[in-house]
Amino acid sequence: MRRSLKTKLFLSILLLTSIILGLVWFFNVKYLDSYYIERKKDNLVSYSNHIKNIYKGDTRKIYDELERIENLIGGNITIVASNGEIEYPISYRPQYGRMGRGFIPISKEDLKEILSGSTVIKIFKHPKFDIRILSVVTPLSSDKILIIQSSVASIEEGIDIIKDYYIYIAIISLIIGIILTFILTKIITEPILRLNKVARKMANLDFSHKYNVVSRDEIGQLGESLNYLSEKLSFTIDELNKANKKLREDIEKERRLDKMRKEFISNVSHELKTPIALIKGYAEGLKDNVIDDIESKNFYCEVIMDEAEKMSKLVKDLLDLSQLESGHYSLNKEKFNICNLVDKILNKYSPIFKEKNINVSIKKDDDKMYVNGDRVRLEQVLVNLINNALNHIGAERVLEVTIRRLSNNAIISIYNSGSFIPEDEIDRIWESFYKVDKSRARKYGGTGLGLSIVKNILKLHNSNYGVRNVKNGVEFWFELELISIDNKNY
Secondary structure, X not given: OOOOHHHHHHHHHHHHHHHHHHHHHHHHHHHHHHHHHHHXXXXXXXXXXXXXXXXXXXXXXXXXXXXXXXXXXXXXXXXXXXXXXXXXXXXXXOOOOOOOOOOXXXXXXXXXXXXXOOOEEEEEEOOOOOOEEEEEEEEEEOOEEEEEEEEHHHHHHHHHHHHHHHHHHHHHHHHHHHHHHHHHHHHHHHHHXXXXXXXHHHXXXXXXXXXXXXOOOHHHHHHHHHHHHXXXXXXXXXXXXXXXXXXXXXXXXXXXXXXXXXXXXXHHHHHHHHHHHHHHHHHHHHHOXXXXXHHHHHHHHHHHHHHHHHHHHHHHHHHHHHHHHOOOOOOXXXXXXXXXHHHHHHHHXXXXXXXXXXXXXXXXXXXXXXXXXXXXXXXXXXXXXXXXXXXXXXXXXXEEEEEEEEOOEEEEEEEXXXXXOOHHHOOOOOOOOOOOOHHHHHHHOOOOOHHHHHHHHHHHOOXXXXXXXXXXXXXXXXXXXXXXXXXXXX
16 A cells, blocks of 8 residues: 555654653663662762761751751661660650661671771661661761661652653653644645645646745755756747747648649649640641641741740749749839839730720729839739739629728739639639649640749738639739828829
């Protein structure tokens, strides 16, 4: 069974407390009796020395002090002369005191030793009262002996009382120890549990939780280290995630580029294959003189020239797109009136509009709207959008150009009547070589690069652009930022 640190610490401190209490109990039981008796002996010897110092040959002068000492030791004091006469107590009664004075335990050997100046300490059993008595016998003067006696029974009784009292103290101490141990373990383990909680959050890559440092001890320092580690890990993992994200984006970009290269090669090959085949076929026909009349020869030559022109246009568009997508192309910006540029282009296309019987209209909020941009490239944008409108115009034959002012922007839109662009393809028409109707694109000679060129030119101008299906047709639009100028003679 798994035990928590709090439980282990609680049991360890409780065990230590129990061991200490047990050792104290053991030493009390084993050695307290001996220790107490030794202390009692030292005490009696000390009193005997005190009496020696104050005794001047007359016990009546120290009578009160002797009685005081008797009361203190709970025993008897006897002073005996060498002839056997008892000098103290003055009125000797054999049964005086708690132990009586009828028995003095001095053997001949002890007496010789005492008379020679030594102190004899003995514990003997009283023959009448059946109790053990501690006796200290020492020479008081050259012809007198001092005997101090104290009952060992009183000592043993005191020791028993102390032992019993210790049991209660031990029980109370154990209870208090359990309570204090519980409180102490909670105080010690609470910060560790909070540290563990933060560490578990970190293991789950959640670095939002921090340890609240409230002390400057080792646990507080550990908390600070854990917080620092959390911040470093959070920063490092964020950096790794960013690097991984960038790496994934780079890999995806490389895949897209590789796919685009393959598609580019495939599209260019496809776009060049047909005109090359036509040029080759008609050229071989001319070489082999398969026709004799001038009119047919002129037709062959016109086909060859027309296909060569298409190839030239494709190459030119490819070069333009390559420059724009390289990221190194610089716009030649200038200030000009966008309305004048639109009018110029529509005038240039007027013969084509008449030839194709197209109803063209233009709407402007103002005749003078000045922008700062590359005039040549923006003309290319307008030409490509008008060509795209002409190539996809419907039976209504309507083409409408609108220039509106919205806040600080000029919004130029080109509408043509005709079929809608499928919603799932409306975002892909800006891709290179993408054609909604491939068979029709071949018929009008489109390369599929015009709108891609438009997109890149407008991106260089930081302009918004888009296309939407509107009522009875399609509308392409883009924005240019308007500028204010003092001299408007443009």
